[in-house]
Amino acid sequence: MHKYRLISKKGEGTFSEVLKAQSIKSGKHVAIKCMKNHFDSIDQVNNLREIQALRRLAGHPNIIKLHEVIALALRNVLPMRRGNVVSICCVAAVWYWTSALWAAVTKDILSQLPGPIYPSTSIWLTFLPQALSYFLVQIFAWLAGLNLFEGTCVSSKSGLSMGIWQLAGAAYFFGQLFTVAALALDAPSIIFVVKAIEPLSTALLAVPLLKQSFNLRLFMAILVACTGIMITAWAAHGGMERAHQSHVYLAMALGMLANVGFSSRACVAKRALAFESSEPLEAYGKLTLAATQSGSVLLLLWLLLGHAVLGDAAVDGVLRHLLTRPGPWFVASFTYFLYQSASILLLSCFLVETHALLVALKHVFVVVLASLMTGAVLNSEMVAGLAIVCAGVAWYLAGGKPEKDAVLPCKMPAEDLTVPWALVALVITVVAIGTVMPMWRV
Incomplete structure (x- = not known):
């Protein structure tokens, strides 16, 4: 002791x-x-x-x-030894690789479908990986002696409102739902042009929500990195046999909604982590449970009302496709579990803005690898974009002292654990749009 x-x-x-x-x-x-x-x-x-x-x-x-x-x-104490640095790098590598693999496999599933799956292909491709993630994380939580229902289904002993985790879970699920829907409309390279803006929205939301000071160097570094990502993404455009030009703007709008969902999740989850000081496994488990609850409500709602609204009720469509091609669905679900768990683990180890910078780097790998997996090539424009991204990251790392706040921000009293109503309204808007999305048959 x-x-x-x-x-x-x-x-x-x-x-x-x-x-x-x-x-x-x-x-x-x-x-x-x-x-x-x-x-x-x-x-x-x-x-x-x-x-x-x-x-x-x-x-x-x-x-x-x-x-x-x-x-x-x-x-x-907190400066990491070489072994810890290697562990963080390994987690980041898993995060990057599985993110790209998930995008490529999901796009392959969408391209192989003869038509929309009732009630929505995007809902199934979001809910099934989410359900598998919850099943796996519940097993790990049970082995670790963690109670994921405290704070999400029953009142928390710490006094944290259940609405905090539910808000983060809803933003989590619908952010992923919009990402899948956008992939259904266009190539991964175009979608991640828009998702490259996610680090900016996350860093900006962290200022009022987490009461963190505005870091101009970090903001400019993310801006430079996002510029490089956009160049890389546009240069990597390909991997799709048919271009759906009429769907480009809708896909970009869905990508922006996905950014709002994931940025809100990162900030709300980090605020809840600061209050409860949860372990990464517990935090990911609670987020996954809350997101699965949101997905279950949405899926049941459309299974009950879809016949009257959509005019069909071919519920067995997803089962037929699962039996026909079980491999891609399992790979998409398992890679989803891996890259989301790695993301939450890294979120608990760094400040939310630094995590946003890691997200920017992740988008580089997703754009390049997913495009190569779906038929694109690595050209000089993509290399130039990667160089700009690296310059932005190097600019941030070269200035000031390296980050030492490696665990959690200071714990806040219960009266300070309030989410701005503007953010609540933003998440509710995202949920409302996602709820009616099956009417677009994506």
């Missing part, structure tokens, strides 16, 4: 004893100073929750000199 000294009290104690001794509830001023010799290496920190707990106390008015603890912890 690590020792901490109480400045205003005599003696020392373990971390748990110190937390009991500090009297936040009674309003007494307690100062905690970390004993420096217990932070010689990260090996001595067996539980990063200790560091998280210290960081959650940083903004409390009854704590003085706690910045010494935070500075010492960030300087001596």
Whole structure:
């Protein structure tokens, strides 16, 4: 056990004893100073929750000199060793590769379908991977002793409203739904031209929602990176035998709605993570559960009302296609699980704006790999776009100190855990548009 000294009290104690001794509830001023010799290496920190707990106390008015603890912890504990860096790189590689593979396989499924699947091809291609993801993450959560229903289906002990996770889950599901619908209308290279703007919307939403200061260098770096991504995407246009020119603008509009969904998910989920200090598995599980609930409601609604609105009821269409080509559906579902879980894991390790920059890099790989998988070639224009992206990333990394806030932002009191009504209205609008989307037969 690590020792901490109480400045205003005599003696020392373990971390748990110190937390009991500090009297936040009674309003007494307690100062905690970390004993420096217990932070010689990260090996001595067996539980990063200790560091998280210290960081959650940083903004409390009854704590003085706690910045010494935070500075010492960030300087001596949080910098990652080589093994941790390798792990993060491996997770990022899985994220990038499975994202591109999912886009290519999903486009292949859509191109092989003779017609729309009742009630909506996009709903099935979103819901089935989501359901498989929930099934898998529930198994892992059960093995880890985590309760995914707390905070999503029943009240949370932390006081976090169920509406927070439900809001993030709805944004999650409908963001993916719009991405699939856009892929049904055009090539992956065109869709990810629009999705390249997602890091910008995420970084901008993080300013009012997460109360983070505006970082001009990061904003400009993302802007430069997105410019390179757009050049790469347009140069990589191909991989589609028939161009649906009449659907281009609709596909771009759906891509923008997908950006709103995923940006909202990232910010709301990060805010919930800061309040509950959830493990990445628990956070991904709750998001997946909430998203699956949203998808189930949407699917049941259209299965019940679709006959009257759409005029057909061929519910067995999806079963016939699943039995005919089970391989692509399984690959699409499993790669979806892998790349979404990797994304949430990295979101819990970095600030939301840095995660947005990683998203920008991911789009480069998706554009290039998905286009190559669907028939495009790597040309000089694509290489130029990649060079611009790398320049934007290098610009951000070259300025200022590297990010040390590697776990979670400071925990907020319950009264501060409010989502702006503008964001709530935005998510509701996205949900409303997604609910009527089957009428477009995509």
